[in-house]
Amino acid sequence: MAPNLPGVFAVQCPNPRCRKFMLVEEHDRDKVVPCLLCKTPIRVGSGSASPLSSKATPPPRR
Numbered sequence: 298m299a300p301n302l303p304g305v306f307a308v309q310c311p312n313p314r315c316r317k318f319m320l321v322e323e324h325d326r327d328k329v330v331p332c333l334l335c336k337t338p339i340r341v342g343s344g345s346a347s348p349l350s351s352k353a354t355p356p357p358r359r
């Protein structure tokens with residue numbers, strides 16, 4: 298269960314051996330944050346963030 302807080306969204310570590318989901322705050326958008334586990338730099342707000350579902354089903358956007 299991921300908390301759905303306003304101004305907070307989830308990013309996933311791009312490291313295939315880690316894949317940790319982390320919550321980052323809105324002001325960290327367009328920044329690079331290090332993964333808490335493997336220290337891999339994660340680009341926030343790159344458009345590949347899928348907060349609640351890791352399935353390949355992007356919601357329709359208007």
Ligand SMILES: [Zn+2]
Nearest residue numbers: 310315332335
């Ligand atoms: Zn990681």
